Amino acid sequence: MKSILVVDDSKFFCALIEKKITESLDYQVMSVGTYASAEALLDVLDIEQIDACLVDFRLPDAPEGEIVQLMAKKRIPTIVLISDITAEIRNYIWKFRIVDYVIKSDNYVTEYIIETLQRLQINPSIKIALADDSKTSLRIMSTLLSVHKYQTLQFNDPLKLLDHLKQHRDIKMVITDYDMEAMNGYDLTKNIRRLYSKQELAIIGMSARDDVLMSANFLKLGADDFIIKQSFLAEEFYLRVAVNTGRVIEYEKLTTAASKDYLTGLNNRRHFYELVEVMHNSAVRHSTPIACALVDIDHFKQVNDTYGHQVGDAVLTEIAKILESSVRKSDVVARFGGEEFCMYMVGINRENAEIFFDKLLKRVESTAIDIDGLEVKVTISIGVNINSHHVLDSMIEIADKCLYEAKETGRNKVVITPEES
Numbered sequence: 001m002k003s004i005l006v007v008d009d010s011k012f013f014c015a016l017i018e019k020k021i022t023e024s025l026d027y028q029v030m031s032v033g034t035y036a037s038a039e040a041l042l043d044v045l046d047i048e049q050i051d052a053c054l055v056d057f058r059l060p061d062a063p064e065g066e067i068v069q070l071m072a073k074k075r076i077p078t079i080v081l082i083s084d085i086t087a088e089i090r091n092y093i094w095k096f097r098i099v100d101y102v103i104k105s106d107n108y109v110t111e112y113i114i115e116t117l118q119r120l121q122i123n124p125s126i127k128i129a130l131a132d133d134s135k136t137s138l139r140i141m142s143t144l145l146s147v148h149k150y151q152t153l154q155f156n157d158p159l160k161l162l163d164h165l166k167q168h169r170d171i172k173m174v175i176t177d178y179d180m181e182a183m184n185g186y187d188l189t190k191n192i193r194r195l196y197s198k199q200e201l202a203i204i205g206m207s208a209r210d211d212v213l214m215s216a217n218f219l220k221l222g223a224d225d226f227i228i229k230q231s232f233l234a235e236e237f238y239l240r241v242a243v244n245t246g247r248v249i250e251y252e253k254l255t256t257a258a259s260k261d262y263l264t265g266l267n268n269r270r271h272f273y274e275l276v277e278v279m280h281n282s283a284v285r286h287s288t289p290i291a292c293a294l295v296d297i298d299h300f301k302q303v304n305d306t307y308g309h310q311v312g313d314a315v316l317t318e319i320a321k322i323l324e325s326s327v328r329k330s331d332v333v334a335r336f337g338g339e340e341f342c343m344y345m346v347g348i349n350r351e352n353a354e355i356f357f358d359k360l361l362k363r364v365e366s367t368a369i370d371i372d373g374l375e376v377k378v379t380i381s382i383g384v385n386i387n388s389h390h391v392l393d394s395m396i397e398i399a400d401k402c403l404y405e406a407k408e409t410g411r412n413k414v415v416i417t418p419e420e421s
Contacts (some may be wrong), residue, residue: 264320
């Protein structure tokens with residue numbers, strides 16, 4: 001388990017923040033009260049296991065912020081706790097590329113720390129693209145973002161960024177300069193918005209120009225925020241990035257919740273139809289081979305009755321993983337409800353379908369599902385419809401009849417529709 005290190009001579013604060021962190025996050029918390037004890041602890045710990053540290057700026061044996069420099073040497077993401085902030089102290093601690101500083105007297109301090117630690121957990125999965133034809137600016141931005149563990153991609157040619165966005169849909173934010181030779185920031189923003197909505201990707205415009213209209217123009221063209229290069233503070237930059245990426249991530253979560261099965265993570269029944277209707281119509285129109293299969297876990301009620309619903313849920317999740325890992329990216333797998341799943345595969349002929357589903361049957365049968373030391377084995381029955389029908393529901397209905405036959409004639413078997421004469 002990853003750890004958070006707290007260095008503070010207030011036992012009350014250490015106990016309070018440890019309680020908050022362990023309640024909210026999957027972290028172990030270690031607390032020490034002096035610079036010397038922190039240094040000694042770091043000498044024996046695996047630094048890779050420490051995700052972040054919270055340090056009091058003024059410690060009994062290090063009253064001038066020396067602890068911040070120590071954590072910077074160890075390359076540990078650091079949140080500085082301080083009772084008062086001056087411009088001199090602020091400039092000193094930002095020299096060491098800290099994550100943030102918080103005012104200890106603020107009632108909101110513990111909530112803010114938890115939110116910051118949560119972001120540090122999520123940020124490694126967030127990709128941010130930087131567009132600027134200045135290599136220096138790209139390096140500065142990338143360094144700033146790396147402190148908060150974001151993934152960054154650098155583009156000194158906005159046209160290459162656009163090509164990348166067309167092929168990869170995993171970018172959550174673009175930060176673009178205005179003045180670029182191949183395409184200015186306004187035009188880049190307009191082109192990005194033709195590809196992505198504001199819910200899918202955030203854009204922050206930047207410029208070194210002293211132009212009062214630039215912010216408004218960027219926003220009108222589809223940007224979410226604007227920053228003037230010469231005057232922004234690091235802490236302001238981080239907050240703007242966090243707010244805008246957070247909005248995109250929340251939308252993604254809502255979209256996922258509406259389209260995915262809550263337990264297995266597979267497509268739900270409604271989303272299956274949304275995805276497959278277009279695929280099916282195209283396949284029928286072009287006479288492309290199709291396989292539509294219904295999969296049912298044999299004697300699943302008996303699993304629930306014998307071991308309980310928690311084990312039953314684990315079995316459903318494991319079977320879902322097997323189904324999803326067995327298919328191609330172009331195939332669609334969904335949980336239809338209960339212990340029943342549906343698989344839709346385009347471009348697979350009868351011979352290959354027979355081989356595929358036979359292997360799938362054997363893979364499930366040979367898998368021992370480990371649930372806290374308890375090994376459970378199950379089998380599945382599969383009904384497959386190979387014969388194309390113009391209506392998707394007809395394909396599924398015939399697959400369901402094949403599934404019924406498989407269950408009625410012994411289970412743990414595949415029944416495929418005979419060839420149409």
